[in-house]
Amino acid sequence: MTVDALTPWPDTVDWRPVSPKLITVELIVRWSWALILVAGLCVGLVLQGHWLWQLGIALVVLNSIWRSFVTVRAVRAWGYAERDQDLLVRHGLLVRRLSIVPYARMQFVDVTAGPLERAFGLATVQLHTAAAASDASIPGLPPAEASRLRDRLTALGEDRAEGL
C-alpha cells in the first residue's frame, strides 16, 4: 500500500494550500540575508584578496539558489484542512509533519503578520493548545482568510470548550 506523506486521506480531506505570495516573501528574506553575507565577504575580498573569500561568496550564492528551490517546494507543501472536529496542518519537506488539533483543545489563537508579510497582504494563524508540542501554525494566509479562520476556530473552540 503506497501512501504519500504529504497527502494523507486524499479522499476524505480537502487540503487547502497557502498563498503562493509566501514564496516571494520567503525568497526576499532569504536573499536579503544572502546579500548581507555577500557584502561582508566582498569587504573581506577587497581588503585581503585571498581566494578563500571568492570561494565563500560562491558558496553563499549557490546555497541561496539551492534553498530558493527548496523554499518554492516547501511553501507548496504547506497545507491545512478544517474538518468537523479538528484542524489538520501539514508541512515540511525534509521532515514531514502532520498535526491534528481538535478544536475543543484550543487554548487561544494567534494571528501575526510581520512588516514584510503585511506588505504582501499575508498573515500567520497559529493555534495553541495546552501541550507545548502541538504545532499548528499556518503561514501565508490572506488577511480575510486569516480572520475568517480565526473567527471560525474561536467559535468552534467555544462550542466545544471543556478547558483541559
Place this chain on the structure above:
Amino acid sequence: MTATEPPSTAVAEPEPRRRLHPLSPLLHGAKSIAVIVAALSWQTLSQVGLERFAIVVAIIAVGVVVFSIVGWLTTGYQVVGRELRISDGVIWRRNRAIPLERLQAVELRRPLLAQLTGLAELRLEVIGGGKTEAPLAFLTVREAAALRERLLRLAGRTRAMEAQPTDQPAAEAPAVPALERPLLRVDNRDLVVSQLLTPQAFFLPVGVAFVVLQFVLEGSWTFIGIASTVTAMAGVLLQPVRRVLQDWDFRLARDPEGRLAVRYGLLETRSQVVPLNRVQAVGATWPLLWRGQGWLHLRLDIAGYAGEPGDAKRSDRLLPVGEFATARTLVWEVLPGVDLAALATSPPPSRARWLNPVSLRSMGVGLTPEVFVTRWGVLTREMHLVPYARLQSVRVVQGPLQRLFGLATVYADTARGRAGQAKDRDLAEAYALAAELAVRARNARGPSVQPVWQTPQQL
C-alpha cells in the same frame, strides 16, 4: 478552623484579605541564609577566617530577615468568588487572580523548619506557568488544610452545579471528616533497597576510593580540602539518599471526593491532592537494576507541574517502588478500566530494525479502550499510558531516514509531560493510528461535564 475562617455565607461578599503566618519571614530568611552560606563556600571561609565569615553571615542574615518582613507585610491572599487572589512583591507589586476551575493539583509542603514550627506551604499548580505559580508560604497546618479543602471544593464544582443555589458549600466545608480510603503504603525498607540498587549507589564506593587515593598520593590532608571535595561529591552521588529522604513513608489514599491523596517525605513532608481527571498520563519504569526484585516505578503526569521530568523536586510520584501486583491495582485506581497486565502492544514493522538495531523488540504501541499505550527501552524498560480524554493533539512526523524506509512516528501530545510516542511505524499504519487517536480522543471527551469518579470496581 472555624475561628480563623470568617463565616463567608454569600459568595458575592468579599472576604478580608488575609496574611501569611507571622513566622514566615523568619523561615524564608533561614532558607535564604542557607543558600547564601552555601554560595560563599568553604573557599571563602578559609580565606577570610571564621570570625569575619560569621560577621558577614550575620549582616546578610539581618538584611534578609528585614527584607522578608517587608515582603510578608505586602503579601496577602483572599478568595473572591471562584478566584484566589494573591498579592505580593516589595518593589514590583503583583496582584494575581487564579481562576479555581483551572486548578490542577494542590500540594501541602512542610520543610524541616516548618515542621518544627507547625507551619506549611500551600502550592497550587495551575497550567501555563513554568514554575509553581502560587506558593503560599507559610500558613499554619490547619489553616492550609482548610484552605486546600475549600479551594478544591470550589475547583471541583462544575458550571451546572454553580447554577444551583449554593449557599452552603462554604459553610459546610470545614465539617467534612477526613474519611480516606488508604490504598498503599510503601515499605521504607523496600525504598532504601531500591535506592541502593541505582547506578549512583554503585559508584559511591568508587568515588570515595578515588578521593581517598588522591589525598593519600598528594599527602595534603587539610580540612578545607576534604570538606569541599565531600560537598562536591554529595551533590552528584547522594541523589539516592535524597530520593530516600523525599519518598520516605510514602502513603497513598483516596479521599471522600475520590481524589488521590499522596503523602511522603522525611525532612520535607509533602501532601498532595490530585483530582483524578487532572491526571494527564501515567508512566511506568522498570530500571535494569530493579529487575531482580521485579520492582517498578510509577509516575504521574499532571499539567502545570513545575520542573523537568525526572527532576527530584517535582512531585510526580505515584509509586516510588513497588511490585507489579501493587502497580497493577494502583493503575486501575488512577485510570479505571486499565489493567497493566493486559496491555497488548504491537511492534513496529521489521524493516524498522535498520533504524533501531537493538531496541526494536522492546518498542510497541497499543490501543486499549481507555488508553494509548507506548513502550520502549532495552535496559530501562518504560511504558507510557495516555488516556484518550487527555489528548491535546496528534502529530505524525516523518524524518528523511524514516522516509527511506516508509516509516513515520506518531506523537500523542498531552498538556505538559511526555507525549506518547509511537516510533517508526509503517506510514499507512501511522496515519491510520493518528486518525484513530483523533476519533477516540473526541469520543472520550464526550459531554462537557467532567465525570465524577465514584468508587471503581476492584480487580
